[in-house]
Amino acid sequence: MKVAANIFWIIGLFFIAAGLLYGFWVEWTEWAGIPAILAVGAMSWMIAWYLQATDKKFGLGPSDDEDGEITDYAGTYGTFAPWSWWPLGLGLACAIIVTGLAVGWWVFIIGVVAAAYFTFGWVYEFSRGKYAH
Structure with a gap:
């Protein structure tokens, strides 16, 4: 999860920089794209923060093991209610x-x-x- 968190930190940084650059490019007159690009960067940082917090709680996961197999992901991921409306x-x-x-x-x-x-x-x-x- 550490690698995935770092990837999302980098993606977020890219979109924040791209949003600011785009804002300067259009002289802050276009108010549809600027907030959208900045929001994508913020959401990427939220995912990165979540992955880091989860990594601290659970430690190494199957994706962090270089010799890991697909079957290592098997197991219960949560409680779901199939009857829920x-x-x-x-x-x-x-x-x-x-x-x-x-x-x-x-x-x-x-x-x-x-x-x-x-x-x-x-x-x-x-x-x-x-x-x-």
Whole structure:
């Protein structure tokens, strides 16, 4: 994971530099590309930070072993609820949000409220009811 984290640090640095250079190139008049490029750099740095934090917690992973095999990745990666309807509702709420950007702010606000509801439901679905633990 150390190599992957370093790669994402470098990618983030590249996109931040490219975003700043692009901003100077267009004299800070174009406000669609500049924030998008800077956001890609920031997201790359977020991934790099996560990989570094995970590496400190778990140590060497299968990808860090030069003699590692594909089968070393086998195992459980998390707890997933195949019966859950929360992701479907969240997807529909996101569709309402995007539709609200084109139709009107009142539709956008309805989508944001619905997205908050479905996000909380999905996050806390294992904290209550039959499957609580």
